[in-house]
Amino acid sequence: MNKYFIELGDEGVVKYKTIEKHIKKLIDSNKIKDGEKLPSIRKLAEFLKVNNITIINTYKKLQSEGYAFQKMGSGTYAKRREINRNFRKEYSNVLKKISSNGCNEYLDFTGEMPNGDFFPVRSFKNVIDEVLERDGARALIYQEILGYSGLRESISSVFWNDRIDSDDILIVSGAQQGIDIISKAIINTNDSVVIEKPTYSGALSVFKWRRADIIDIPMDKDGIDIDRFEKILKKSNIKCYYTMSYFQNPTGISCSYEKKMKILNLAEIYDFYIIEDDYLSELIYDRNIKYNSYKSMDTNDRVIYIKSFSKIFLPGIRLGYLIPPKRFRESIQNCKVNTDIATSSLMQRALDLYIRKGFWREYINKLNFVYAKRYEYTKKCLFKYLKDKVVFEDPGGGLHFYIEILKSMPVDSIAIFKYAMKKNVLITPGTLFYKDPLKGSKYFRLSFSQVEEKDIDRGINIVADIVDYFG
Numbered sequence: 458m459n460k461y462f463i464e465l466g467d468e469g470v471v472k473y474k475t476i477e478k479h480i481k482k483l484i485d486s487n488k489i490k491d492g493e494k495l496p497s498i499r500k501l502a503e504f505l506k507v508n509n510i511t512i513i514n515t516y517k518k519l520q521s522e523g524y525a526f527q528k529m530g531s532g533t534y535a536k537r538r539e540i541n542r543n544f545r546k547e548y549s550n551v552l553k554k555i556s557s558n559g560c561n562e563y564l565d566f567t568g569e570m571p572n573g574d575f576f577p578v579r580s581f582k583n584v585i586d587e588v589l590e591r592d593g594a595r596a597l598i599y600q601e602i603l604g605y606s607g608l609r610e611s612i613s614s615v616f617w618n619d620r621i622d623s624d625d626i627l628i629v630s631g632a633q634q635g636i637d638i639i640s641k642a643i644i645n646t647n648d649s650v651v652i653e654k655p656t657y658s659g660a661l662s663v664f665k666w667r668r669a670d671i672i673d674i675p676m677d678k679d680g681i682d683i684d685r686f687e688k689i690l691k692k693s694n695i696k697c698y699y700t701m702s703y704f705q706n707p708t709g710i711s712c713s714y715e716k717k718m719k720i721l722n723l724a725e726i727y728d729f730y731i732i733e734d735d736y737l738s739e740l741i742y743d744r745n746i747k748y749n750s751y752k753s754m755d756t757n758d759r760v761i762y763i764k765s766f767s768k769i770f771l772p773g774i775r776l777g778y779l780i781p782p783k784r785f786r787e788s789i790q791n792c793k794v795n796t797d798i799a800t801s802s803l804m805q806r807a808l809d810l811y812i813r814k815g816f817w818r819e820y821i822n823k824l825n826f827v828y829a830k831r832y833e834y835t836k837k838c839l840f841k842y843l844k845d846k847v848v849f850e851d852p853g854g855g856l857h858f859y860i861e862i863l864k865s866m867p868v869d870s871i872a873i874f875k876y877a878m879k880k881n882v883l884i885t886p887g888t889l890f891y892k893d894p895l896k897g898s899k900y901f902r903l904s905f906s907q908v909e910e911k912d913i914d915r916g917i918n919i920v921a922d923i924v925d926y927f928g
Contacts, residue, residue: 476505476515484524484535485872486927491537495525498533537869544871545658545889551878564882564916568907569706569856570768571824580816581807588806596803602794604628604778605805611812612778616764620753621780627793628778630800632734632765633659635779636699638796639732639761640667642788648696651689653681655890655897657706657734660699669696673892676705678850680712683719695729697761702751703738704855707890707902711852714749721751724759730782731760736855739769739821742829743853758782761789766808769821774804828856828906831913835905838914842921857904859887868927869898876923882916 483489496504498512505512516533519525526536555563588596603609609623629635636659644650646668652661654673664671672689675682681700689695698720703711712720724731733751741748752762765777781789811817832854839849839858849860862868870886877884887900903920905913 476507476511477518480515480519480535481522481524482927484537485869485875486867487537487869488867489535491535493535494531495533495535544886544894548874548886548889552883555883562881564912564919565907566903566905566916567883567885568904570906571770571828571856572907573771575824575827576771577816577820581811584810584814584816585803585807588803588810592806596806598802602790604800605802605809608805608809608812609778611809615812615817617753625780625783625786626778627781627790628776628800628805629763629793630775630797631767631777632736632763633663634796635763635765635777636660636663636732636734638789638792639763639779639781639785640664640669641796642792643730643761643785644669644696649693651686651695651698651729652892653700653705653708654892655707655887655900656699657701657736658889660734661890661892664699671892676708676710678710680710680716681720683716686720687723690723690727690729695727697730697732698724699732699734700751701734701736703746703748704736704740704852704857706736707857707885707887707900708859709850709852709855709857711746711854714747714754717749717751717754721754721757721759725757729759730785731755733760733762735762735764737768738854740825740828740856741854742825742832746853752780758784761785769824770808774801774808776800776804776808831905831910832856834910835903835913835917838917839903841914842917843924846921846924856906857902859900859902862899862901862924864899866924866927868924870901871898872927873901873920873923876926877920880919880923882919884920 480489480495489495495501495516498509498516502509502512516525516527520527520533524536525533527533552567603624604627606623608628609626612626613619613621613623629638640663644664644667648669649672650664650669651672651674652664654675656673661671672693672695674685674689700712702717705711720731731751735750738748738750750762752760759782761782762780763777764779767775767777770776779789835858836851839847839860843860846866847860847862849858852858862870871888874884874886885902885904887897887902888894889897891897903917908916
């Protein structure tokens, strides 16, 4: 009899639910391998001193939940859940259900943006009132194709010191729409796109939808593996390279200045374009990290720059902007018009005034103060509870940590997600960030933006207990 059932055999009278739970745990922890044959109904029934019907019902339940499959005339075989590529949909549905029901009892470590509780509602309301008094009905009318000229001028002046012409800026409804518009404008079926491994799941979905040939290249501690990248460039015709230059989602890695210079040079040599998703670069806690975007270093017009205000400001506003190379300016603008014509005129005007009045800088300074403390506390808790079970990098900014489960721990991130959810804790399995989901089975992302310090300690302790449970 399989050695993994010895423990059950010593428990005396074994109930159906106990057998089912035990086998699920063995499959989740990879002690029973994917595709491994389970004991025959008769043998397992005899060993556990139960009747055959109990084992038959157990195996049927495992099959119905995706933990096993049957081969006619051969027997029942284990099936690891993360092999199921529908997990992305399952994960999304879980978060939607919890969000729609307003379930505040969950400790939510899945958040990708600042907590809305820190948003200065009163000052923003005053700004909206001032815009309506100033502009009247004009504030509610869709007009300029590129976006409200005042906001584009503010972006040019405040964020780019007038080095970018306001006419080169296109207002969009967040970074996700920006990625989608760029893909429609420049990527055709079977065009080769290089991405980082792992990468933002939203971008991965867009490139898959465009039926691009996606080439993923592993990350080093200071950005993409440049040697592998160059080898790919020498043998493949690459259309573009998608990157998150600061606190990459999910790894938290920031690309070094030296590596950016090399990649910009490669873009000119091998004729490809860089899609730069400038993600959370406002939240830099380590003073050794200096801000230099690809776009600010670009002398050959090779960078398509995307910036979302939704991520750092407030998700409901759904505002961002992109700066395309002149070669793609018209095609990208046309794709934007075909997508939704215009982005909320009132919100654009309000954000413009908010930036001009200096409220934006005040808000970012507040976020840096709050989240730098929360970042350090989360790191402290990770060392306290998980130091012998996981490894992780210290990103020096952003809103999350990317955690690798040690190979000696027989558990994967989907199992942790499922067991943690039962204890009202939510984490993000690494499988969501890879072209091949199995590559992320030993990783999970833990975001601290939506969780208070006292709950960070409790939540990470629960995750550690789950890892121990499988150990």
